[in-house]
Amino acid sequence: MSNSKFPRRIALALMCALILAAAMIPGLAEETKAPKYVFMFIGDGMGSPQINVTQYFAGTRLNPDSPVPVPAPLSFTGFQNVGIMTTYDATSFCPDSASTATSMVSGQKTLSGVLNFNIELTEQFPILTEYVKASGKKVGVISSVSLDHATPAAYYSKSISRSQYYDIAVQGLTGTTLDFLAGGRFLQPDGSDGEQINLFDIAKNNGFSIVETPDEIRALNADSGRTLAMVNDPDNASAMQYEIDRVRKAAEGQDSVKLSEFVEAAIRVLDNDEGFFLMTEGGKVDWSAHANDARTAIDDVLALSEAVQVAIDFAAEHPDDTLIIVTGDHETGGLTIGFAATAYDTHFAYLQNQNISFNDFDGVITRLRDSGADFETALTEIEKAYGLTAEADQGLTLTEDELARLHTAFDLSMIPKADRVIAAAEELAYGGYEPLSMAVSHILNNKAGVAFTSYAHTGLQIPVYASGVGAQEFSGSYDNTDIFYKTMGILGLDY
Ligand SMILES: [Zn+2]
Incomplete structure (x- = not known):
């Protein structure tokens, strides 16, 4: 819209000048x-x-x-x-x-x-x-x-x-x-x-x-x-x-x-x-x-x-x-960040206790299996690698329920892989991975207040x-x- 206060010719000239100036500003020219x-x-x-x-x-x-x-x-x-x-x-x-x-x-x-x-x-x-x-x-x-x-x-x-x-x-x-x-x-x-x-x-x-x-x-x-x-x-x-x-x-x-x-x-x-x-x-x-x-x-x-x-x-x-x-x-x-058992609480510091991947911990589990180790020995390895402990009143103290979950997973992990019969519920609990590694990861994650929904x-x-x-x-x-x-x-x- 042109108007009487601003003659079209002046407006055009101004516009041309602006375009020229813009082209000469290094920052703008470099955009292209x-x-x-x-x-x-x-x-x-x-x-x-x-x-x-x-x-x-x-x-x-x-x-x-x-x-x-x-x-x-x-x-x-x-x-x-x-x-x-x-x-x-x-x-x-x-x-x-x-x-x-x-x-x-x-x-x-x-x-x-x-x-x-x-x-x-x-x-x-x-x-x-x-x-x-x-x-x-x-x-x-x-x-x-x-x-x-x-x-x-x-x-x-x-x-x-x-x-x-x-x-x-x-x-x-x-x-x-x-x-x-x-x-x-x-x-x-x-x-x-x-x-x-x-x-x-x-x-x-x-x-x-x-x-x-x-x-x-x-x-x-x-x-x-x-x-x-x-x-x-x-x-x-x-x-x-x-x-x-x-x-x-x-x-x-x-x-x-x-x-x-x-x-x-x-x-x-x-x-x-x-x-x-x-x-x-x-x-x-x-x-x-x-x-x-x-x-x-x-x-x-x-x-x-x-x-x-x-x-x-x-x-x-x-x-x-x-x-x-x-x-x-x-x-x-x-x-996700947030887990049912910790509600609005998270404890990211707990994750600092872990010093090994599930992959290398699978190697620890293989050694436990090969040496016929018992659950107590496995718990010692778990504490060394993840900080989770059976000792009372620590930040990462395992509850009775968590100890039971670890024991179930341990028993399954001690069976040679070829001989394992995996039920549907176990498949869902461990996603096809080494049961004890998965149980440990899930427990540590959940204590920290993070959780996964899928494998x-x-x-x-x-x-x-x-x-x-x-x-x-x-x-x-x-x-x-x-x-x-x-x-x-x-x-x-x-x-
Ligand atoms: Zn993938």
């Missing part, structure tokens, strides 16, 4: 510039509950005497741009890591278990990392679980089944997308039948240098070239250790590389004039949440937070060129934290497929 460096962090199974529980746990540890709850910030929880996304896939409200990673890397929904293929399994999707690579950037993928696992796999391969581990790894090693692949190892280095060409030979033949010791990994640099870097102290699933176990073993003198060190190595190897895209997965938040092991999940969230801090420090040196995105693929375990994934919405160039795009409410479209838009890439 694509980031040179993009860091994508995915906490597998990391929903709001996992992040929140970790903040309360860390806050309680930092402020043990505070009469009021003090949540501690994680490296990324203060990011200015926060969004929330839906994660359902073509199969289910409770998706898996293959379909959710497919959504984020291709912008398409697919079936659970499928990597970058359509629902009919007839057509492959083009993926973000391919576009990024074609634009001249280098591409890196890091995971704390095996490198052929669904989340890392989605960033470099396409498969109608996430369990075609060998084929997935071959795609990564023979393809042109990856410049850096690091973290855990491969589940089937010689194929599912053990008779295929060894993956490490394939890696070497495709120009990868392979590094496996902490010293070699810490020495990686700009001259290292295409790199395959793996821990060499894997647990039985070719993954990095749970952070809680890594820390305990490091205190005993066993050195192994942590997730943040892989991010540091990736930056040294990948940095170049065109920039890079680096996806880092904290994969064992999911595994520990499946096993309802709250403290172990917390430590793996903390390890991911430390890894994000490396990107934050890098961004501080390249503030106009860096985008950092931190999210999860789905929630695992139906974790599987849930359909909760997942928060997205973003910082840096284009980060404002990630504010608001959207679907996980939008991660692809937003990132492509920010990078100025056509699809």
Whole structure:
């Protein structure tokens, strides 16, 4: 609407001047510039509950005497741009890591278990990392679980089944997308039948240098070239250790590389004039949440937070060129803060007594079984590892009912696995895991005032934290497929 007090010609001139001025302000002009460096962090199974529980746990540890709850910030929880996304896939409200990673890397929904293929399994999707690579950037993928696992796999391969581990790894090693692949190892280095060409030979033949010791990994640099870097102290699933176990073993003198060190190595190897895209997965938040092991999940969230801090420090040196995105693929375990028996009370400090993952405690249980140990001996091991005690009047004193639950689980755990007959109620109580490990975790969680509803994934919405160039795009409410479209838009890439 023009008016008599403000002639149209003057208004037009003013408008032109404003547009010109805006274009000349560096801050505004740079909004349109694509980031040179993009860091994508995915906490597998990391929903709001996992992040929140970790903040309360860390806050309680930092402020043990505070009469009021003090949540501690994680490296990324203060990011200015926060969004929330839906994660359902073509199969289910409770998706898996293959379909959710497919959504984020291709912008398409697919079936659970499928990597970058359509629902009919007839057509492959083009993926973000391919576009990024074609634009001249280098591409890196890091995971704390095996490198052929669904989340890392989605960033470099396409498969109608996430369990075609060998084929997935071959795609990564023979393809042109990856410049850096690091973290855990491969589940089937010689194929599912053990008779295929060894993956490490394939890696070497495709120009990868392979590094496996902490010293070699810490020495990686700009001259290292295409790199395959793996821990060499894997647990039985070719993954990095749970952070809680890594820390305990490091205190005993066993050195192994942590997730943040892989991010540091990736930056040294990948940095170049065109920039890079680096996806880092904290994969064992999911595994520990499946096993309802709250403290172990917390430590793996903390390890991911430390890894994000490396990107934050890098961004501080390249503030106009860096985008950092931190999210999860789905929630695992139906974790919540609050439990019927503790009502409005929580005792996060109780979780500090735990110093071992359920996975390593399974090893303790195996030794108890092999030595024909009695329940008293098991209780001693439980007190050492979790702080739960039969002694009266302690914070973590086991009630009669809890002792009975432990005894039932102990009896079942002492039967060799092949001879166990698991009733439906026991299946629900232990979720297919080692009964005594599960009973201990559930009791400690519940005393702390946290609880799980599931041994599987849930359909909760997942928060997205973003910082840096284009980060404002990630504010608001959207679907996980939008991660692809937003990132492509920010990078100025056509699809
Ligand atoms: Zn999972």
